[in-house]
Amino acid sequence: MSPAAVPGHVIRAFDAAVQGVRDLTPHFRRITFGGPALETFGVPGPTADLRIKLLLPTPGHPLDRLGTPGGELGGGWYQEWLRREQPGRGFIRSYTVRALRTVPGGRELDVDFVIHPVAAGHGAPASEWAGAATPGARVVIIGPEVNAITASTLRSETGIRWDPQGARRVLLAGDETAVPAISSILEDLPADISGHAFLEVPDTSDVGTVTTASAVCITWLARKPAGASRGELLNESVRAALDLTGRPDSVQPDPGLYAWVAAEAGTVKCLRRQLVNQAGLDPKRSEFRAYWSLGKAGSGANGTPLNPPPSPSSELGHTIGSF
Known part of the structure; x- marks a missing residue:
């Protein structure tokens, strides 16, 4: 599902902060997010292949708020975001929820990032952000509001x-x-x-x-x-x-x-x-x-071509999952 098609009544923006960073292997880094807003994040039952979007800041610049103060998103939220100017707009990339759990004081969400060397001349803002992330860093998580999901909600509308x-x-x-x-x-x-x-x-x-x-x-x-x-x-x-x-x-x-x-x-x-x-x-x-997609920045069909294109052997920083 393209970002523009995500139903606004199910998907909302959650303010979150990095709680912990752990390197699992040379190419995998687990980042744990938390915050009071995540109390209502998620889906009923297992998360399976639940996809979310992370709104990540441009280094050295705060993010402009997305949606209402409570995080509600309208049907055209993605187009609205695209019309914003950098550096306040930041970057949106798609990922898979690796784990979601309840802890004292709220909930925590794990996301595993793939970290690769980036070919010369090609930016990979999400991979670079993950490589430099430290506890306290602020992000916005775009995903399902568990209280908005009803028996008539399609699983695909939640990101599964x-x-x-x-x-x-x-x-x-x-x-x-x-x-x-x-x-x-x-x-x-x-x-x-x-x-x-x-x-x-x-x-x-x-x-x-x-x-x-x-x-x-x-x-x-x-x-x-x-x-x-x-x-x-x-x-x-x-x-x-x-x-x-x-x-x-x-x-x-x-x-x-x-x-x-x-x-x-x-x-x-x-x-x-x-x-x-x-x-x-x-x-x-x-x-x-x-x-x-090889030769594109971003996620799947939503990626934008890199210029110049990478060689077939290049390892590029890329994201996990897409709506």
Whole structure:
């Protein structure tokens, strides 16, 4: 869903501050946010792949307020924000909620940032902000107001796209930008769910630990030191898991399988082609999300082209998730 389409009665702006910063691996940094406003942030039940937007300040400049003093947003809030001038406008980037918990005095929200070296001449304000973040830094979190969610509210309107529709077998596949979402999903799966989860990360040092009560087989795929190109290991692993290798024609579709795929746009396109055209998966019973695009700043289809474009081997700071 594009930012302009987010329903204003469900999505609001929450003032928050950094409570803690922790490096998980060389490429993953966890930032914990808190504040009184987060008391009503969230959704009923598990957060799954809940996406939020962070309004981040331009270094050295305070953010202009977004919405009403209480954080309510109108239907055209994104266009209104675009019309603002820098430096007060700041930057909006999309991320996945890694964890949301109640603590003494309120609630805390964890967001895992992917930190990459940035190619010369290319700005990455979100990655740079995360790399320099310290406790007390102020941000605005744009996400669901739990008290505004009713029985008629669509999950997609809150920022959740995970919808297995009763499937007992799942296929989860994503690059490093999808690791937080896949990890969150796995942690809430029940024991009677089976399948595969493939998580591609830059290096073996980025391999993490995910616990799940389910029977899903979790496989970490490290591009280094294997020397693999981006998306290569994901494609190979999905083909092998579904027995597609060497079978150009469609195989018998599995109506009980639900696929959730999120990664760089080119990787997602390739995986979608395999899963829909070859494996016979119903695209209406699966989720394919371009979390970012090589050569663009920002999130997925909402990214803006970089000028000059990066080389295919460049590692760019990018964001996690998008509405």
